[in-house]
Amino acid sequence: MPRFAANLSMMFTEAPFLDRFALAARAGFKAVEFLFPYEHPAAEIAKRLADNGLRQVLFNLPPGDWARGERGLAALPDRRGEFREALARALDYAAALSCPRLHVMAGLRPEGVPHDTLLATFAANLDRAAEECAKAGVKPVIEPINHRDIPGYFLNTTDQAAAIIRALGPERIGMQFDLYHCQVTEGDLVRRVERHLPLIAHMQVADTPGRNEPGTGEVNWPFVFRRIDELGYRGWIGCEYRPAGETTAGLGWFAPYRNET
Numbered sequence: 554m555p556r557f558a559a560n561l562s563m564m565f566t567e568a569p570f571l572d573r574f575a576l577a578a579r580a581g582f583k584a585v586e587f588l589f590p591y592e593h594p595a596a597e598i599a600k601r602l603a604d605n606g607l608r609q610v611l612f613n614l615p616p617g618d619w620a621r622g623e624r625g626l627a628a629l630p631d632r633r634g635e636f637r638e639a640l641a642r643a644l645d646y647a648a649a650l651s652c653p654r655l656h657v658m659a660g661l662r663p664e665g666v667p668h669d670t671l672l673a674t675f676a677a678n679l680d681r682a683a684e685e686c687a688k689a690g691v692k693p694v695i696e697p698i699n700h701r702d703i704p705g706y707f708l709n710t711t712d713q714a715a716a717i718i719r720a721l722g723p724e725r726i727g728m729q730f731d732l733y734h735c736q737v738t739e740g741d742l743v744r745r746v747e748r749h750l751p752l753i754a755h756m757q758v759a760d761t762p763g764r765n766e767p768g769t770g771e772v773n774w775p776f777v778f779r780r781i782d783e784l785g786y787r788g789w790i791g792c793e794y795r796p797a798g799e800t801t802a803g804l805g806w807f808a809p810y811r812n813e814t
């Protein structure tokens with residue numbers, strides 16, 4: 554059965570961030586993920602995880618100035634020093650939280666910079682990240698993101714991500730396969746999971762088109778989850794969705810999987 558992790562950046566937002574860990578545990582989750590922990594001391598988050606019997610399964614490197622619209626640094630040639638600092642900071646938190654995956658965000662395509670320059674920068678930064686992460690027992694992951702949610706994001710399709718991962722080594726870099734982004738950009742969900750399965754190191758889910766919980770949109774999630782299980786995927790699936798209403802009221806879809814997490 555698939556194992557689901559609560560995404561504390563998008564779920565349980567009825568409560569302040571540090572209170573969401575207990576709410577996720579009470580709802581039956583055994584693992585959590587979120588975007589960025591950096592507003593809180595790592596020790597404080599580690600305590601919440603321990604107090605609630607939760608595992609941390611993923612979070613993101615610092616993305617640049619998120620409030621100003623930045624969405625990652627790794628493909629940006631003039632931000633390589635900042636990327637190195639972001640990687641070091643993320644690894645400090647990953648050690649404190651015993652987190653096995655770090656999402657390396659590529660960033661938005663800057664005007665007038667050739668694709669090959671961005672790709673070479675992304676590959677060089679990912680290569681460095683893979684080296685540093687391997688020493689810490691962490692696997693860096695990259696995520697294709699749809700251009701409706703993040704216009705101009707450098708990494709857009711699963712095939713693009715697969716080519717980069719294969720060039721750098723799937724044992725070093727993994728794919729963060731967000732089923733929501735894949736459905737928006739490419740469709741053909743199950744066939745794309747089948748095609749990229751050896752490269753997939755983390756999954757995320759939200760229904761389309763609203764990015765709400767599974768069962769609120771156009772995808773037959775029981776079929777997709779059953780196929781993912783049949784394919785032998787044993788990683789985590791982050792619930793990266795905006796609850797349509799109060800979080801626990803929308804957890805009916807989770808009931809068949811609750812004990813598996």
Ligand SMILES: O=C(O)[C@@H](O)C(=O)CO
Nearest residue numbers: 613656696698731757793
């Ligand atoms: O899908 C997403 O938006 C997230 O997984 C992310 O890391 C970038 O916002």
Ligand SMILES: [Mg+2]
Nearest residue numbers: 696731757793
């Ligand atoms: Mg995602």
